[in-house]
Structures are given as C-alpha cells and as structure tokens.
Amino acid sequence: MEVKVQKKTKLRPVAVPPGVEPEDLVNTPVIQEAARVLREGGLVAFPTETVYGLGATGLDSEAVAGVFAAKGRPADNPLILHIAAVEDLQQIVPEVPPLARTLAQSFWPGPLTIVLPKGPVVPAITTGGLNTVAVRMPDHPVALALLAAAGVPVAAPSANISGRPSPTEAAHVMADLQGKVDIILDGGSTSVGVESTVVDCTGPVPVILRPGGVSREALEEVVGRVELDPHVQGGEEIHGPVRSPGMKYRHYAPEAPAVLIRGEPPELFRRLTALANELEAQGETIGLMVSRELLGYWREHGVDGSRWQVAVMGSRTNPSEIAANIYRCLRELDETDVTQIILEGISARGVGLAVMNRLQKAAANRIIDV
Ligand code: TXA
Ligand code: MG
Numbered sequence: 387m388e389v390k391v392q393k394k395t396k397l398r399p400v401a402v403p404p405g406v407e408p409e410d411l412v413n414t415p416v417i418q419e420a421a422r423v424l425r426e427g428g429l430v431a432f433p434t435e436t437v438y439g440l441g442a443t444g445l446d447s448e449a450v451a452g453v454f455a456a457k458g459r460p461a462d463n464p465l466i467l468h469i470a471a472v473e474d475l476q477q478i479v480p481e482v483p484p485l486a487r488t489l490a491q492s493f494w495p496g497p498l499t500i501v502l503p504k505g506p507v508v509p510a511i512t513t514g515g516l517n518t519v520a521v522r523m524p525d526h527p528v529a530l531a532l533l534a535a536a537g538v539p540v541a542a543p544s545a546n547i548s549g550r551p552s553p554t555e556a557a558h559v560m561a562d563l564q565g566k567v568d569i570i571l572d573g574g575s576t577s578v579g580v581e582s583t584v585v586d587c588t589g590p591v592p593v594i595l596r597p598g599g600v601s602r603e604a605l606e607e608v609v610g611r612v613e614l615d616p617h618v619q620g621g622e623e624i625h626g627p628v629r630s631p632g633m634k635y636r637h638y639a640p641e642a643p644a645v646l647i648r649g650e651p652p653e654l655f656r657r658l659t660a661l662a663n664e665l666e667a668q669g670e671t672i673g674l675m676v677s678r679e680l681l682g683y684w685r686e687h688g689v690d691g692s693r694w695q696v697a698v699m700g701s702r703t704n705p706s707e708i709a710a711n712i713y714r715c716l717r718e719l720d721e722t723d724v725t726q727i728i729l730e731g732i733s734a735r736g737v738g739l740a741v742m743n744r745l746q747k748a749a750a751n752r753i754i755d756v
Contacts, residue, residue: 392565393429397556399572400528408470408530416571417528421535423568424449429456431545431559432532433573434524436497436581436599437552437713438559439468439542440567441532447509450541454511456566459548463631464514465541466499466582467521470533478521478539480505485609486587492608495525497582497599501630512541514631522582528573544581545570551638551713551720551748554579558717579710580740584630585612594618595630597740599709618743638748640716642673642724646749648731648742649756651702655683657756658730662694665726671695673724675715675745677702680730695722699730705738712744 398416411417420430427449430441440457442449444467454461467478472490475482479502482490486500504519513519521539524530533540544552547562556572563570583598585605593613594602605612617633647658658680662672673695674680679702684691697715700707719727729749734742746753 393568395560395564395567396569397560397572398569402527402573406527408527408534411527411531412535414531417531417535420532420569420571421537424532424536424540425538427452428568429453429566430532431556431563431567431570432529432542433526433556433571433576434468434529434542435526435576436524436578437554437576438545438556438570439524439529439540440545440559440563441468441540441542443536444468444512444539444541445507445509447511450509450511453541453543456563457543457546457548459543460631461511462514463543464516464520465512465543466584467508467512467519467539468529468533468542469521469523469539470530472523474523474539475500475521478505478508478519479503483587485590485592488609489585489587489592489605490523493600493604494523495530496523497525497578498522498605499582499584499596499598501584501586501588501595503588516631518586518588520584524582526573526576528571532571549639551640551716552581554710554713558713561717575710575714577710578706579713580737580744583740586615586629593629595633597743599737599740601736602739603736638713638716638744639750640673640727640748641720642727643752644727644729644749645752645754646729646731646745647754647756651679652683653756654730655680657754658728659684659689659691661754662691662728665728666693670726671722671724673697673719673722673727674730675699675712675719675727676730677708677732695719695724702732705732705736705741708732709737709741712741716748
C-alpha cells in the first residue's frame with residue numbers, strides 16, 4: 387500500500403501594493419524561502435495573473451512527479467514551464483522561430499503560452515511524453531520574483547485538484563491542496579481569472595489549443611491569421627488523439643451537474659428563468675451563474691429568485707469581469723446544496739471565447755441554444 391506523507395503546508399501572505407516590481411520582492415525572506423523550497427525539489431503554489439500555479443523545478447523529474455501526484459493529474463497531460471525573462475526561452479527549446487519570437491516579444495509577460503519542439507534539458511515527464519514543450523512568462527510580480535529567485539524554469543499547472551475549477555484565490559488552493567504542498571504564496575485574487583491562451587507555434591500558422599487570457603483577435607493583430615483547434619469549439623466528447631492532452635479531460639467541473647444556456651437577451655433571460663422554474667418543479671435545488679443584467683430583468687419582470695442560489699459573474703458588457711469571476715462562482719456553488727446548476731452563456735468574442743470554453747466544459751457539453 388502506498389504511504390502518503392502529509393506535508394505541513396505553510397500559507398505565506400505576500401503584500402502586493404500597486405506598482406510593486408518583481409525586483410522589490412525578489413530578496414524578501416518569503417520569496418527566498420519559497421525559491422529554496424523549489425530548488426530543493428519541493429512544491430510551491432503561487433499567484434499568476436491568470437490563476438494560481440502549483441510549481442516545481444521543471445527540469446527535475448522527481449520534483450515534477452510530485453506535482454502530478456499532488457494534483458492527481460493524468461501522466462499524459464503535460465505541464466507549462468514558467469520563465470522569468472523572454473531570453474530564458476532559449477535554454478528550453480533548441481530554436482525560437484520568428485513567429486514564436488514575435489509572440490513572446492508582444493505578449494510576455496502575459497497570459498500566453500507558446501508550444502515549441504522541446505530541447506533535451508526538458509524531462510519527458512514534464513511534457514507528458516510529447517516532443518513539444520509549453521512555455522510562458524507570467525505577468526505577476528510574485529510569480530516573476532519567485533521565478534527569478536529560483537533561477538530555474540518552473541513547471542506549474544493550475545493549483546487545483548485535477549478536474550476541479552482552477553484557483554483564483556489562495557483559499558481555493560488551501561481547500562484543494564492543503565497537506566500536499568510545502569508553501570502557498572498568497573498574493574490575493576488573480577486579475578485575469580482564466581488560464582493562459584495556449585498556442586502551438588510548431589507550424590507556419592499559430593494554432594490556439596486552449597483559448598485564454600489573450601484573445602484570438604489580439605493575436606491576429608500581431609501575427610495575422612491564427613487558427614483555432616477544432617476541439618476548442620466542438621460540442622462533442624473527445625476520443626482518440628488530440629494536439630493538447632488537456633482538451634480531452636473533463637475540467638472546471640462543479641459538483642452538481644450544470645447546463646449552459648446560450649442566446650441573446652431578453653429571450654435568453656426569459657428561457658433561463660423558465661428553465662430554473664421547471665427544474666425546481668422537478669424537485670431540484672437550483673444554482674445559477676448569471677450576469678448582473680439578468681438580475682435587472684428579474685427586477686423589471688417581478689421574478690422572485692430568492693429560492694435559488696445565485697452567483698453573479700459580472701456584466702455581459704464586460705467579459706473580462708466575467709472571466710475574473712467564473713471559477714470563484716463555480717466554487718461558491720459547490721459550497722451550497724444545489725443539485726442542478728444553470729450557466730448563462732455570453733458572447734464568444736475576445737476573452738469571451740475562453741469564458742465560453744470553460745462554461746462549456748463545466749456543463750460537460752450540455753448546451754441549450756435559445
Ligand atoms: O494560466 C495558465 O496557463 C496556468 C498558470 C498557472 O500559468 N497554468 C495552467 O496549467 O493552466 P495547466 O497545466 O492547468 O494547463 C496546461 C494546458 C493543458 O491543457 C495542457 O494539455 C496544455 O497546456 N499543454 C501543456 N504542454 C503542452 C504541449 N507540449 N503541447 C500541447 N499542449 C500542452
Ligand atoms: Mg489546469
């Protein structure tokens with residue numbers, strides 16, 4: 387039988403005043419302590435601008451094995467290497483093609499992950515056995531200070547138990563990984579709220595494998611045509627080989643079954659409300675993830691939603707606000723006794739594409755178009 391040793395997880399607050407630079411943090415005792423833990427093969431959860439990451443030295447197979455074990459992550463789902471500077475990319479891949487260089491220079495630090503053929507320093511366990519590697523330079527002072535202090539590329543998946551919503555607050559990491567990681571750096575809520583955009587740059591035209599914090603439109607402004615992997619939008623369950631193993635796993639799933647309803651207000655609001663009433667009549671306890679505009683519709687039409695658990699994602703006119711809140715809302719509903727969740731869809735433009743990709747996964751592809 388496997389003996390599991392519980393770690394004594396330390397929760398370390400890091401003050402991040404507005405305008406603080408990574409250089410201001412790199413020599414602080416808390417960052418130095420966390421960097422030492424990483425170099426010694428331990429696990430450090432840290433904030434990035436997207437979601438919290440669960441970090442280990444990315445070039446050390448044993449340390450990386452610890453990440454897979456802590457998350458309960460399938461071995462064929464590769465990790466992203468995080469670096470402190472654009473130039474560090476050269477240590478990881480044998481060649482930086484012009485397309486990748488342009489993207490790195492335009493979007494790093496930031497929520498963009500670039501996939502390239504890997505160099506020999508990267509162990510197979512990090513890339514899930516693939517001959518490519520995913521790399522990104524995050525845009526968060528705590529992450530950048532930690533990466534600089536550690537002096538090594540850090541493999542870091544989102545710091546959640548596999549299959550659960552990604553963590554956007556240190557408390558979410560605690561809930562999932564307490565006893566499994568050495569240190570959690572608490573830098574407050576993350577700003578972007580959905581993970582990085584993963585772009586395959588191994589061919590002549592970049593292909594989005596996972597929509598995220600950098601929109602397709604923003605990428606196209608810089609490099610022209612950008613393709614979307616067909617699996618990103620497909621409503622079908624995925625079988626067989628995929629270009630990014632993360633695509634095929636059920637993800638971001640709340641505990642109660644969810645259904646995603648798409649369309650335009652006011653018809654969308656009318657149908658969503660009718661669906662909540664209908665499911666309630668069938669004996670379900672209803673949870674809703676909706677826009678502020680839906681609440682306005684209820685007020686106008688005298689709908690009493692007080693029997694339902696309502697998590698407000700933000701305004702339909704501000705997809706960035708919604709992106710920042712969806713994982714927290716999913717976790718909030720998990721803490722209630724709801725038996726059925728209804729998710730309000732938004733426009734798939736800009737960062738809305740990433741939002742809709744996550745909501746679709748949360749709904750396990752149960753989608754209603756109205
Ligand atoms: O924003 C983010 O990207 C966060 C923060 C912590 O940086 N990290 C993150 O990592 O979301 P993770 O492991 O939860 O998701 C990584 C995604 C997965 O879908 C994985 O399949 C894909 O990137 N991926 C990693 N390496 C790849 C590769 N070599 N080829 C294709 N896809 C890859
Ligand atoms: Mg993840």
